Amino acid sequence: MISFICNNKEISADSPGGLPVLDWIRAQNGLKGTKEGCREGDCGACTVVVGKPVKNGIEYSALCSCLLPLGEIAGCHLVTIEGLSSDNSDELTPFQRSFYDEAASQCGFCTPGMIMSLTGCLLGSPELTVSAAMEALDGNICRCTGYVAVKRSVHSVIEALPQKWENRLDMLIANGHIPAYFKTISQRLGKLPSSTNSSDGTVVAGGTDIYVHSSNKLSGEQPDFLCRRDDLNYIRRDREVVRVGSAVTFNQLRRSPVISSILPGLKNFLSKVSSTQIRSRATVGGNIINASPIADMAIVFLALDASVTVSGRSIPLREFYLSYKKLDMQPGDILTEISFPLPEPGSTLSSLKVAKREFLDIASVNSSMLFRIDNGVILFARVSAGGVSPIPLLLARTGSYLCGQTLSEETIKEACKLAENEISPISDVRGSKQYKIQLLKAQIRAHLSRGVQQ
């Protein structure tokens, strides 16, 4: 049995832990407000809000229910669009009312997902600003209305929020954004068993990769949920080493004070990685194991000279990728930690990606450079690139050439020439071979110019 609260109702579901929450909501529970679009995390139509008990209350996030296994919400609060109305009331929330007033919805298929993303922002975003609310919609696609009217709604609702409040939940209830029953959830969750069914072996972390291609198979299984393990969820600095548990999500990385103090530019780069809903689930461990040649975090960690700990064995990340999707690990191995040496003072980590769309897209080419420039001399550089080889690649020769060079046009040209010889891109849907070579060269130039500007 998987126990949780769906909207205002306690549930004990006798379903496999691997069943996507979307299927439970629509097929088994008959709540049809949550829409099914792509089933790949791409459209946001299936967005729900999930509240997870944490030390000081409940942490709410908007998630794609098509990629979310039911076993993951044991002990949690699942909120669907129906849960935004009080029992016996069909009053609209301010966002729903404003979408109506501003004509921000035509066919309406994307609208419940958008309202849930915005409600997730109200409940869980560290900041309640127009830009935070707009960013919360980066995983929601509208195919008929467009976004101008949506932007108007966001402005009008966010700007009408009180400037000050003591308790966010009380403020949201008083202003009609959520019903009063939300106040009872924390105490009610405390009485529920939070354990999930025992596992039959398939490892699922955030599920944002494996559910895209194996949802049907996993629907009847009891996966092993790594994100429910506290021992895999930490970010800490141990003297000269930074340690990140494999189940840390992109959003946790983005909000981590430890990471912001060491790698201040990473937060901005992470805003271009997937979408709000995906970042709340996708883990750094899953990104590395997924072994996509354009995995954004693998590229970042390669430039940081990270090591991975796999079933107790420490392996430099640059040696972990053997060939396309082939890793130095055995079946049953678990990646537990990613660690990297603290960059020297004065170092810059620059990460870039170029994709067909600015948001919610994987890269044609991405790259990272960790470097230190002093008085026009590159004291140190390490470069990595994705989309240019069968594996996420460390450009070892380019990096060692740059170390000690004066930063000049000639140096940049020579580095680009060396990089071209280290890579083996292929033409595919993300661009031709020649285009990818040009993209990487442009990114190398851009990384180094960031160093000059500082």
Ligand SMILES: Cc1cc2nc3c(=O)[nH]c(=O)nc-3n(C[C@H](O)[C@H](O)[C@H](O)COP(=O)(O)OP(=O)(O)OC[C@H]3O[C@@H](n4cnc5c(N)ncnc54)[C@H](O)[C@@H]3O)c2cc1C
């Ligand atoms: C809409 C969408 C947008 C995306 N955008 C991006 C993007 O911009 N950039 C990008 O890099 N990726 C992107 N991705 C891909 C994906 O989200 C990431 O690769 C993510 O980091 C995968 O992590 P996960 O925790 O969800 O992995 P899961 O799906 O849980 O797992 C992936 C694989 O790794 C295994 N695994 C996971 N963790 C471990 C572990 N600790 N030990 C052993 N095995 C493990 C699983 O068994 C599975 O085989 C996107 C995906 C979607 C659906």
Ligand code: FES
């Ligand atoms: S159905 Fe498209 S994101 Fe889930």
Ligand code: FES
């Ligand atoms: S209103 Fe039709 S897809 Fe957005």
